[in-house]
Amino acid sequence: MSRTAPRELLVVGASLAGLRAAQTLRAQGFTGTLTVVGDEPHQPYDRPPLSKQVLVCDGPPMRTELPLSEDLGARWLLGRPAVGLEPHTRTVTLSDGSRLPYDGLLIATGSTARGWPSDRPAPPHGVFTLRGRDDALALRAELLPGRRLVVVGAGFLGGEIAAAARRRGLDVTLVEAGPQPLERALGAEGGAYLAALHREAGIDLRTGTTVTDFFSSADGRIFGVRLSDGSELPADSAVLALGAAPATGWLAGSGIAAEGGVRCDAYLRALRPDGTVVPGVVAAGDVARVPQPLAGGEPLAPGHWTDAVEQSTTAAHTLLDPAAPRPYTGVPSFWSDLHGVRIRSVGLPAASDEARVVEYDLKARRLEISYHRAGRLVGALTIGRTSRLAAYRAGLGGLTTAPRPARE
Numbered sequence: 284m285s286r287t288a289p290r291e292l293l294v295v296g297a298s299l300a301g302l303r304a305a306q307t308l309r310a311q312g313f314t315g316t317l318t319v320v321g322d323e324p325h326q327p328y329d330r331p332p333l334s335k336q337v338l339v340c341d342g343p344p345m346r347t348e349l350p351l352s353e354d355l356g357a358r359w360l361l362g363r364p365a366v367g368l369e370p371h372t373r374t375v376t377l378s379d380g381s382r383l384p385y386d387g388l389l390i391a392t393g394s395t396a397r398g399w400p401s402d403r404p405a406p407p408h409g410v411f412t413l414r415g416r417d418d419a420l421a422l423r424a425e426l427l428p429g430r431r432l433v434v435v436g437a438g439f440l441g442g443e444i445a446a447a448a449r450r451r452g453l454d455v456t457l458v459e460a461g462p463q464p465l466e467r468a469l470g471a472e473g474g475a476y477l478a479a480l481h482r483e484a485g486i487d488l489r490t491g492t493t494v495t496d497f498f499s500s501a502d503g504r505i506f507g508v509r510l511s512d513g514s515e516l517p518a519d520s521a522v523l524a525l526g527a528a529p530a531t532g533w534l535a536g537s538g539i540a541a542e543g544g545v546r547c548d549a550y551l552r553a554l555r556p557d558g559t560v561v562p563g564v565v566a567a568g569d570v571a572r573v574p575q576p577l578a579g580g581e582p583l584a585p586g587h588w589t590d591a592v593e594q595s596t597t598a599a600h601t602l603l604d605p606a607a608p609r610p611y612t613g614v615p616s617f618w619s620d621l622h623g624v625r626i627r628s629v630g631l632p633a634a635s636d637e638a639r640v641v642e643y644d645l646k647a648r649r650l651e652i653s654y655h656r657a658g659r660l661v662g663a664l665t666i667g668r669t670s671r672l673a674a675y676r677a678g679l680g681g682l683t684t685a686p687r688p689a690r691e
């Protein structure tokens with residue numbers, strides 16, 4: 284640690300990236316005051332099981348808490364969102380009015396589920412989103428065999444929820460605006476494979492259409508939906524799986540470039556709209572937009588678990604040693620569980636202009652697609668071919684560029 288090391292560090296966002304950053308700070312020898320602020324009342328917990336095991340498990344709710352180190356020595360302020368940041372006085376304000384000074388601040392506030400457009404509100408009862416543990420438990424209580432569920436959006440989250448509901452014996456319709464699930468992210472072949480998995484499992488997948496209206500009873504309970512193709516479907520419940528939006532509302536007026544996520548340089552230092560560094564502030568996880576060499580240096584927030592973990596290590600190091608930061612060199616990676624298969628991806632398939640199908644075998648549950656941009660490898664997707672990922676990952680590492688530091 285350099286002589287300029289801070290004494291008072293503040294982490295806002297008490298989940299995966301926030302916890303991992305706090306653990307890294309202590310592991311790297313930080314002995315000063317460490318405060319972690321979270322708007323949820325819960326101790327940090329893991330989200331991937333929420334759309335998988337938590338929805339299908341019987342009996343008492345499955346626990347998904349992330350392991351806490353006994354000796355973290357942090358002050359936890361839970362159930363109190365941060366509502367404002369003043370970088371010039373180095374102060375964060377919480378919803379109860381308390382003001383927390385910091386030498387170094389790590390922003391790890393993640394994302395929130397996108398809801399239905401507010402000018403056409405969805406019925407108040409029976410329509411769900413899934414981001415947190417309480418959402419998962421509320422949704423799970425609805426997943427009773429024989430009921431009819433409409434899932435809006437066939438991305439990874441919508442697909443997993445549809446698969447879990449089907450496994451619980453529900454009658455599931457999955458509505459997707461694109462021609463195939465995830466076609467923009469994974470290409471036509473990857474999308475077709477996922478569509479086939481859903482249909483084989485008995486899900487009624489409707490592509491090229493959207494939900495335009497909900498039908499609800501006088502007490503506000505959903506009983507059906509209308510699609511853009513004019514068809515009407517009965518529904519006992521619906522889930523909106525329309526993607527996530529970075530939780531940056533509390534940064535309004537702070538001077539940080541936060542549209543689409545906190546814009547960062549390669550050291551995960553938060554930037555102003557003019558590209559200069561906000562001193563003492565870093566970001567990590569779903570809330571951070573980080574330059575991606577695989578996408579020509581464009582700052583992106585992939586929203587993946589592994590990226591959040593790896594970024595939190597880099598961001599913690601930058602806070603501890605601002606004079607000698609190390610660039611973030613992680614390669615995005617992702618997994619998803621669907622109908623008994625594990626989908627794995629490395630790199631950024633969505634940044635490609637060409638998909639090359641190496642293997643496509645639905646019966647054997649094997650899929651391997653490599654993705655290229657101007658002829659260079661930028662990503663890969665596999666099912667049943669996990670062993671191939673290491674080679675792809677090695678091929679992708681070479682695209683990481685040595686970044687130029689942003690100006691302070």
Ligand SMILES: Cc1cc2nc3c(=O)[nH]c(=O)nc-3n(C[C@H](O)[C@H](O)[C@H](O)COP(=O)(O)OP(=O)(O)OC[C@H]3O[C@@H](n4cnc5c(N)ncnc54)[C@H](O)[C@@H]3O)c2cc1C
Nearest residue numbers: 296298299300322330331364365392393568569586587588
């Ligand atoms: C249901 C689900 C399933 C997923 N499955 C997978 C998967 O299979 N594979 C994969 O790679 N990724 C998956 N992900 C994504 C993965 O969970 C995220 O990438 C990861 O949680 C990001 O961690 P984070 O700490 O950056 O953000 P989050 O986990 O979103 O945590 C941010 C925390 O900050 C809090 N917060 C927000 N605003 C404030 C504020 N103003 N003040 C204080 N606290 C605030 C939030 O409430 C939250 O507790 C899944 C996500 C979900 C929701």
